[in-house]
Amino acid sequence: MEYVLTTNNVRKDYKKFKALNNLTMHVPKGAIYGLVGKNGAGKTTLIRLLCGLQKPTAGSYTLYRIKNTEKEILKVRRRLGAVVETPSIYLDMTAEDNLKEQYRILGLPSFDGIQELLKLVGLEGTGKKKARNFSLGMRQRLGIAIALAGSPDFLVLDEPINGLDPQGIIEIRELILKLNRERQITVLISSHILDELSRLATHYGFIDKGSMVKEITAKELEAVCRKCTQLTVTDTAVLARELDRIGLEYDVISESQVNVYGEIPVSELTLALARDNCNVVSMHEHNESLESYYINLVGGGSYE
Numbered sequence: 099m100e101y102v103l104t105t106n107n108v109r110k111d112y113k114k115f116k117a118l119n120n121l122t123m124h125v126p127k128g129a130i131y132g133l134v135g136k137n138g139a140g141k142t143t144l145i146r147l148l149c150g151l152q153k154p155t156a157g158s159y160t161l162y163r164i165k166n167t168e169k170e171i172l173k174v175r176r177r178l179g180a181v182v183e184t185p186s187i188y189l190d191m192t193a194e195d196n197l198k199e200q201y202r203i204l205g206l207p208s209f210d211g212i213q214e215l216l217k218l219v220g221l222e223g224t225g226k227k228k229a230r231n232f233s234l235g236m237r238q239r240l241g242i243a244i245a246l247a248g249s250p251d252f253l254v255l256d257e258p259i260n261g262l263d264p265q266g267i268i269e270i271r272e273l274i275l276k277l278n279r280e281r282q283i284t285v286l287i288s289s290h291i292l293d294e295l296s297r298l299a300t301h302y303g304f305i306d307k308g309s310m311v312k313e314i315t316a317k318e319l320e321a322v323c324r325k326c327t328q329l330t331v332t333d334t335a336v337l338a339r340e341l342d343r344i345g346l347e348y349d350v351i352s353e354s355q356v357n358v359y360g361e362i363p364v365s366e367l368t369l370a371l372a373r374d375n376c377n378v379v380s381m382h383e384h385n386e387s388l389e390s391y392y393i394n395l396v397g398g399g400s401y402e
C-alpha cells in the first residue's frame with residue numbers, strides 16, 4: 099500500500115495538555131480519508147502539524163515517505179493544499195483576484211489556469227463580486243480553489259462543511275468527489291458530522307482525546323454497520339429453520355425477535371412460515387449507523 103501520509107506516535111503538548119497523544123494514522127494514496135472526532139479531539143492540531151504551521155512535541159510523520167525532520171519535507175509539502183479552520187481569503191477582492199494573489203505568493207509564472215480553477219469550484223460567474231458578499235459555501239469553495247492553486251495531489255480540508263446550508267454541503271461534497279475521481283487527488287477531510295462523511299469517505303480514522311481509536315476502510319465499516327431486518331414472529335424456531343434453509347445469517351435476540359442479515363426473499367419466507375403456522379407480526383429495517391458505531395467506539399457525549 100502506498101501512503102501519502104503516515105503519522106507515527108505523534109504528540110503535541112500545549113504545556114501539560116496533550117492535544118495529540120501518540121497518534122498513529124495512515125492515509126493511502128487515492129483515498130478520501132475521513133478524520134472523525136468530536137470538537138476538541140485534536141483534528142485541527144494534527145492538520146496544523148501536517149501543514150508545517152506547528153511542530154510535533156514528539157513522534158514523527160511522513161508525507162510521500164519523506165519524514166518531517168528531513169530537509170526535503172519543505173519541497174514535498176508543496177504537494178499538499180489545505181484549508182485550515184476558516185479559508186484564508188481576502189474579503190475585499192473578487193474570486194479571480196484572490197486566486198491571482200495566491201499565484202503570486204506561489205511564484206507561478208502565469209495566471210493560466212485561474213479560469214479553469216474558478217470553473218472547477220463553480221465560481222466562474224462571480225465577476226466583480228467581492229468575496230465579502232459571497233455565501234459561506236462560496237467562500238469555502240474559493241478557499242479550496244486557493245488550496246488547489248499549486249496543483250497539489252493531496253488536499254487537506256478542516257471541517258469544510260461546518261455551518262453550511264444543505265445546498266452548500268452538496269456542492270462541497272460533489273467538488274471533493276470530482277477532485278478525487280477526476281484528478282486523482284487524495285483528500286483528508288476532518289469532520290464531526292459523521293453522516294455527511296459516510297457519503298464520501300473511502301477510509302476513516304476515528305480520533306478521540308488526541309489518539310487514534312480506530313482506522314477502518316469504508317467497506318469494512320459497511321460490513322460492521324451492515325443493514326439488518328428485525329423480524330417479530332410467533333415462532334422463532336420455525337423462522338430459524340427457514341433461514342437456515344435459505345442460507346441467511348441471523349441472530350435470535352428474544353423469544354419473538356430475530357435479526358436477519360442480507361436480502362430477505364419476503365414472499366418465499368412468509369409463505370414457508372405460514373405453512374408451519376408461524377406468523378410474521380412485524381418486520382422493520384434496523385441499521386447500525388456510522389454514528390452509533392462511533393459512539394460504541396469512543397463513548398457518548400456531544401459532537402458540538
Ligand code: ADP
Pocket residue numbers: 112115117135136137138139140141142143144
Ligand atoms: P478539533 O479540531 O478536533 O476540534 P483541536 O485540535 O482544535 O480539536 O483542539 C484539541 C485540543 O487542544 C482542544 O482541547 C483545544 O482546546 C486544545 N488547543 C488547541 N490549540 C491550542 C493552543 N494553541 N493552546 C492551548 N490549547 C490548545
